[in-house]
Amino acid sequence: MGLFSLTIAGLYVVRLPAVSKFAGTFPAIASILGAYMMWPLIVIGPCKDLPLWASILSCFLLIVSNMLAVWILFWLGRSFSILPEGRKLVTHGPYAFVRHPLYLIEMVGILGTVINFLSWQAVLLFIAQTAMQFTRMHYEEQVLKKSFPEYEAYAAQTRRVIPYLY
Numbered sequence: 001m002g003l004f005s006l007t008i009a010g011l012y013v014v015r016l017p018a019v020s021k022f023a024g025t026f027p028a029i030a031s032i033l034g035a036y037m038m039w040p041l042i043v044i045g046p047c048k049d050l051p052l053w054a055s056i057l058s059c060f061l062l063i064v065s066n067m068l069a070v071w072i073l074f075w076l077g078r079s080f081s082i083l084p085e086g087r088k089l090v091t092h093g094p095y096a097f098v099r100h101p102l103y104l105i106e107m108v109g110i111l112g113t114v115i116n117f118l119s120w121q122a123v124l125l126f127i128a129q130t131a132m133q134f135t136r137m138h139y140e141e142q143v144l145k146k147s148f149p150e151y152e153a154y155a156a157q158t159r160r161v162i163p164y165l166y
Contacts, residue, residue, distance in 0.1 A: 007073045011080040015087060020147045022084040027139040031083045034103075034132035038113055038125055047118040054115050061112030068105045076102065084139040086147030091154050097163045099141070099154070103133050104161050137161075 050058075073080060075093030094101035110129060114122045137160065144151045160166055 007070050008080070011073060011076075011078065012082075014078055015080055016078045018081070018085040018087055020086045020143055022139045022143045027084050027136075030132050030135040030139065034129060034136040035082055035106075037129040037132060038110055038122075041113065041117045041122055041125065044117060044119060044121055046116050050116065050118060054118070058112045058116040061115070062109055065105050065109030065112060069102060069109070072102045072105060084136065084143045086143045089144060089148040089151060089154070091158070096158070098159050098161055100137050100161050103137060107133065 047054075072094050075095060076090055079087040079090050081087060098104060107130065110126060114126045141151075141155065145155075
């Protein structure tokens with residue numbers, strides 16, 4: 001997770017200037033909540049009587065998702081942004097399979113977190129964060145459509161989040 005956080009911080013510093021941004025407060029709020037909504041679980045603390053298999057599954061999902069997230073960020077490069085902003089349209093690497101691979105992999109990692117913090121609060125936050133991620137995707141796609149005329153053709157041939165399904 002440290003490498004993932006360091007990669008995000010580094011990309012934030014060297015990112016390209018925004019071609020366009022989504023105006024308004026709600027898109028920014030949805031983006032921030034979509035990215036950081038699970039942090040309150042730290043107050044609750046991990047599940048103390050989690051079975052060994054669940055702990056292993058949680059660790060596996062977190063490790064794999066963080067490694068894949070760093071790889072996806074490599075492909076996104078200087079186009080990275082937390083808020084819905086258009087910098088450069090990336091359609092290669094993992095972006096050739098789905099339009100939002102980073103969000104997909106983040107959700108896999110968040111599922112690992114939910115397993116580790118297994119509680120009704122964790123499940124509720126997971127559902128809310130998933131809703132914010134889809135809201136975030138909507139605003140981001142609007143910005144990309146407005147900024148890059150080729151985005152519509154890319155979106156028509158590339159699934160949103162799950163390869164070959166959605």
